[in-house]
Amino acid sequence: MRENLILLMPECELIKDSVLREKTIVVWEDAVREGSWTLEDLKEMPFTLLLEQTSINLIDHTRAVTLCSLHIAEVMEEVYDGRIPINKDYLLSGSILHDVGKLFEYTREGKKFVKSRSGNLLRHPISGAAFASKHDMPEEILHIIAAHSREGDGARRTVEAVIVNHADFVNFESLKI
Numbered sequence: 001m002r003e004n005l006i007l008l009m010p011e012c013e014l015i016k017d018s019v020l021r022e023k024t025i026v027v028w029e030d031a032v033r034e035g036s037w038t039l040e041d042l043k044e045m046p047f048t049l050l051l052e053q054t055s056i057n058l059i060d061h062t063r064a065v066t067l068c069s070l071h072i073a074e075v076m077e078e079v080y081d082g083r084i085p086i087n088k089d090y091l092l093s094g095s096i097l098h099d100v101g102k103l104f105e106y107t108r109e110g111k112k113f114v115k116s117r118s119g120n121l122l123r124h125p126i127s128g129a130a131f132a133s134k135h136d137m138p139e140e141i142l143h144i145i146a147a148h149s150r151e152g153d154g155a156r157r158t159v160e161a162v163i164v165n166h167a168d169f170v171n172f173e174s175l176k177i
């Protein structure tokens with residue numbers, strides 16, 4: 001599955017630290033297995049259940065959020081000339097994993113994706129951070145996952161978490177118009 005996951009999400013290869021890159025891929029792999037999904041399911045899985053209908057799947061959404069995050073970071077680094085330090089490996093890993101909890105938040109009823117029992121108890125930022133924690137991901141990445149949505153509002157986010165939060169909402173709010 002590993003190679004096919006990388007083919008689906010080539011942005012994994014942008015993580016420079018080989019240990020972090022490998023762990024990021026393993027978290028996705030294990031989440032697919034633990035949620036009893038297949039890679040084909042991922043291509044059909046809507047990135048949100050909050051919109052009546054969307055043709056954007058979870059993989060495309062994750063890739064868009066990851067690339068938006070990276071571009072924001074690159075612009076900030078270039079224009080602010082390093083005055084706002086950004087850890088791009090944390091940013092990439094955190095954005096690739098920000099919605100991995102959706103593999104536990106959803107279940108399938110026939111062709112339809114619906115909220116699972118687990119999803120009603122724990123939203124994906126919580127289940128995703130908890131799952132990544134089992135894989136010894138750095139706390140900076142658990143923070144990005146846990147704080148990427150409204151769970152992080154009102155709390156102090158790291159710069160990487162601020163970027164992923166906004167990149168995620170750009171890729172959600174724009175689709176409601």
Ligand SMILES: [Fe+2]
Nearest residue numbers: 065098099168
């Ligand atoms: Fe998202």
